[in-house]
Each structure stands twice: as structure tokens, then as C-alpha cells.
Amino acid sequence: MSDPETEMQGIAVLLAERHRELTNELVEAFRERIPELPTDPALVELLVGSSGANLETFVHLMRAHMQVKDVHAPVAAVEYARRLAQRGTPPSALLRAYRIGQQLILQWAHAQITRSIADPMLALQTAQMLTDQSFLYIDAVSEDVVEAYQEERERWLANRSAVQRETVDALLRGDRLDLAAAEAALGYRLRQHHLGLVVWTDPGAGDLTAVERTVGRIAERLDCAGQPLFVPRDRETAWAWLPTGRSSSLDLTGIDAVLAEDDGRVHVAVGSAGAGEPGFRSTHDGAAAAHGVAQLGQHPAAPALSYDDPTVRAAALLARDLPATRALVHRALGDLAEDTDGAARLRETLLAFVEERESYVATAARVHLHKNTVKYRVDRAIEARGKPLGEERLDLELALIACKWLAPEVLVRPSGG
Structure with missing residues (x-):
């Protein structure tokens, strides 16, 4: 009289005989149902090798040629996992392939059991034993391939990151590089328009x-x-x-919207869009300059600092020589340069007034104050400065810009502070 173990070994023999056919069916199912898997011939060939090796190893387990504790992922399966890691294919796609493979093999095996075992109880016991073995196999092997994937992904990213940094540094230095080789190293097309960012979090x-x-x-x-x-x-x-393709015209308000969703945890400095290899450098230089401004100012005046803002560009230049800028601020603003909340309000209103061509109405609309309040603050600011508005006008504007972006680095501590 037969028993479940004997019947399962018979199924294993059939599985070994149909090895090539079933391997091809598995690979076809993976390609149809898991679009994330690479489809180039080299990776498909590795997928065939991995699928076939897994079937062969599972047959050995079914035939008791090995114990579950001795089951490890076949070499071909480990190599396929590593190659997926190099391609950046999500590990969920790899695990899904194992689940789908298990499902299809069980369906095939259960059909064989139904056809070949007349005794319903024996068929049920055989199917249960086969299902248990398949889960034990998938559990052991999937752990191996996921570990191989993660190790390779970390190694690959570390190596790729090093190559990327070296290539980026060479581009920013203006070294003469083969553009095609640089693009391959970066995984990024240089022959287009770019928008450079410096992105950071709080310490x-x-x-x-x-x-x-x-x-x-x-x-x-x-x-x-x-x-x-x-x-x-x-x-x-x-x-x-x-990468902005052929366009250098962008609506950057979308950046502020994204940062608002992060509740201020991430900060961005933005360069001016540029084209090609020179634009790759110039847009980064602008973002780096804006980042320098943001690092000096304790309270950035906007969610994202853009080098397209002429006041940010001016502040970046002023930041290059802080002692000279402090002297400019103190000379041009007098008591208005004090590091107090009251002086800050007056400076903000005065800068808006100057930029709005001394229009009280336009300034009121911009800073959301009544026109009379604007006039009162402007008069107070001029009084604190100790000079008429038109005297040393350029120095006044530069000093107000410096205070806006570089405070408190350029301000004066109040008397007794």
C-alpha cells in the first residue's frame, strides 16, 4: 500500500522529467505578471537559470535527497538576485516571483495528484505534504536571496555613489570628460537643461x-x-x-508646496536652470551660493531659496566678505541695524517700500498692512537710520538685503544686550 511520501517522490520524478517545460512556463509567467523584472536577454537568461535551479533543488528536497536545514538558494538564484540589486529592481518583485512560482508548481503538482491517486484521503495527505515542503523551501531560499540582494545593493550603491561623486566633482571642476562615459557613470543625461538643488535637513x-x-x-x-x-x-x-529636458522656464512655486508637506523638515536651495555641461555647473553654483546664504541666516525668509531672486544673488556676494558687509550695514543703517524685533519690522517695511518705488499703496498691499501703518514705519526707519532716504541709496538697499538674508551675522547687538 502506498503512502504520501512515496507518492510525493513520484510527483518529484514527473517534475524532473518536465523540468525544461515547467521552467519555460514559469519564466513566461514571471515576465507577464511582474513588469518590474528586466527584460533584456542577459537578465532573462539569468532568470531561466534561477528558475531551473530552484526547480531542481526543490525536486531534491521532495525526494529526500536533502534535509530542509540544508536547503540554500542555488548559485544561479543568488546571482540573479544580485543582478536585480544592481539594476535597482525592487526586492518586492523578486519575492513576488517566488510566490508566483510556488503557486504555479503547486497547481501543476495538485493536478498530477488528482489524476494519479484514486484514494481521496491519500491524495489529500500527499497534497498537504507537498504544500508543506514547498513553504519550507520558499522560506529558506527567499531568505538567502533577499540577504544576497540587500548585500549587493549596499555594495553597489556605495561603489556607484563613489563613482558618481568623482564624476560630479570632475564636471564641477570643468575637467574635460567624455560626455557619454560621464552620463553612463551618473545614470543621468547631461545634454539637456538642468535645475540644480542643494537639499538638507536640520542638524x-x-x-x-x-x-x-x-x-x-x-x-x-x-x-x-x-x-x-x-x-x-x-x-x-x-x-x-x-532634468528639465529642453525647457529652462519652470514654475518653482511647486517646490514650496512640496516642502510645506514636509513641515519644514527639508530645506532646498535652488540654482538658475542651465543647459548642457556648462549649465550643469552653473545651476549647481547658484544653488550652492543660495545654500551658503541660507546657512548664515537663522530664519530663512522663504521655504526654498532661489538664486533667481536678485536679492539672494546680492546676499551671496555680500556673504563672501562678512566683515566688510557688517561695516556697510552699520554705516548705512545706523540704529536701524540693531538686532531687535522692532528694528527687524522697520527694515522689512523699508526694504519693501524701496523695492516698490516708494509707493505706500503698493507696499501696503505687499506686506499686508494699512497704508498709514506703512508710512509710520517708513518714517520711523528713516529716523532710526539718521539719514534721508535718498542719501547713499545703493548702500541702503544692499544693507537692507544683507539684513534680510544674513541676519543676525551682520546686525548690531542693542545697547545693554
Whole structure:
């Protein structure tokens, strides 16, 4: 009289005989049902090898040629997992292939059991034993391939990150590079328009994974022409380039909207869009300059600092020589340069008044105050300055810009403070 173990070994013999046919069926199912898997011939060949090797190893387990504790992922399966890691294929796609493979083999095996075993109880016991074995096999093997995937992904990213940093640094230095080779190293097209970003978190909140997600959401919001280039610089700071295709005209208000969703945890400095290899450098230089301004000012005046803002460009120049800028601020503003909340309100209103061509109505609309309040603050600011508005007008504007972006670095402590 037969028993479940004997019947299962008979199924294993049939499985070995149909090995090639079933392998092809598995691979076809994977390609149809898991679109994330690479479809180029080299990777498909590896997928065939991995599927076939897994079937062969499972047959050995079914025939009691090995114990479950001795089951490990076949070499071909481990190599396929590593190659998926190099391609950036999500590990969920790899695990789904194992689940689908298990499902299809069980369906095939259960059909064989139904046809070949007349005794319902024996058929049920055989099917249960086969199902248990399949779960034990998948559990052991999937743990191996996921571990191989993670190790390779970490190694690959570390190596790729090093190559990317070296290539980016060479581009920013202006070294003569083969553009095709540089693009291959970066995984990013240089022959298009770019928007450079410097992105960072607050000290101690370093989570570059969150920063990278923010950059991705910004790219989506700006409808970019491809995936951004993201290059970590330290635990809290990264450089990024957004591919904008043929367009240099962008609505950057989308950046503020994305940052608002992050509740101020991520900060962005934005360069001016540029084209080609020179634009790759210039847009980064602008973002880096804006980032320098943001680092000096304790209270950034906007969610994202853009180098397209002429006051940010001026502040970046003023930041290069802080002692000279402090002297300019003190000379041009007098008591208006004090580091107090009251002086800050007066400076903000006076700068808006100057930029609005001394229109009380336009200034009131801009700063959301009544026109009489604007006039009162402007008069107070001029009094604190100790000079008429038109005297040393250029110095006045530069000093107010410096205070807006570089405070408190350029301000004077109040008397007795």
C-alpha cells in the first residue's frame, strides 16, 4: 500500500522529467505578471537559470535527497538576485516571483495528484505534504536571496555613489570628460537643461532617504523629463539635479508646496536652470551660493531659496566678505541695524517700500498692512537710520538685503544686550 511520501517522490520524478517545460512556463509567467523584472536577454537568461535551479533543488528536497536545514538558494538564484540589486529592481518583485512560482508548481503538482491517486484521503495527505515542503523551501531560499540582494545593493550603491561623486566633482571642476562615459557613470543625461538643488535637513535630523524622496516629489511636481540625479554629500546634505529636458522656464512655486508637506523638515536651495555641461555647473553654483546664504541666516525668509531672486544673488556676494558687509550695514543703517524685533519690522517695511518705488499703496498691499501703518514705519526707519532716504541709496538697499538674508551675522547687538 502506498503512502504520501512515496507518492510525493513520484510527483518529484514527473517534475524532473518536465523540468525544461515547467521552467519555460514559469519564466513566461514571471515576465507577464511582474513588469518590474528586466527584460533584456542577459537578465532573462539569468532568470531561466534561477528558475531551473530552484526547480531542481526543490525536486531534491521532495525526494529526500536533502534535509530542509540544508536547503540554500542555488548559485544561479543568488546571482540573479544580485543582478536585480544592481539594476535597482525592487526586492518586492523578486519575492513576488517566488510566490508566483510556488503557486504555479503547486497547481501543476495538485493536478498530477488528482489524476494519479484514486484514494481521496491519500491524495489529500500527499497534497498537504507537498504544500508543506514547498513553504519550507520558499522560506529558506527567499531568505538567502533577499540577504544576497540587500548585500549587493549596499555594495553597489556605495561603489556607484563613489563613482558618481568623482564624476560630479570632475564636471564641477570643468575637467574635460567624455560626455557619454560621464552620463553612463551618473545614470543621468547631461545634454539637456538642468535645475540644480542643494537639499538638507536640520542638524541631527539627518535622514537622506527622506531627502531623496522629497527631491523625487519635487521632480514629479515640476513634471521633469526623467529621474533626478541625487548625490549625497554627508549625513544631512545632498546635491541634486533635476532634468528639465529642453525647457529652462519652470514654475518653482511647486517646490514650496512640496516642502510645506514636509513641515519644514527639508530645506532646498535652488540654482538658475542651465543647459548642457556648462549649465550643469552653473545651476549647481547658484544653488550652492543660495545654500551658503541660507546657512548664515537663522530664519530663512522663504521655504526654498532661489538664486533667481536678485536679492539672494546680492546676499551671496555680500556673504563672501562678512566683515566688510557688517561695516556697510552699520554705516548705512545706523540704529536701524540693531538686532531687535522692532528694528527687524522697520527694515522689512523699508526694504519693501524701496523695492516698490516708494509707493505706500503698493507696499501696503505687499506686506499686508494699512497704508498709514506703512508710512509710520517708513518714517520711523528713516529716523532710526539718521539719514534721508535718498542719501547713499545703493548702500541702503544692499544693507537692507544683507539684513534680510544674513541676519543676525551682520546686525548690531542693542545697547545693554
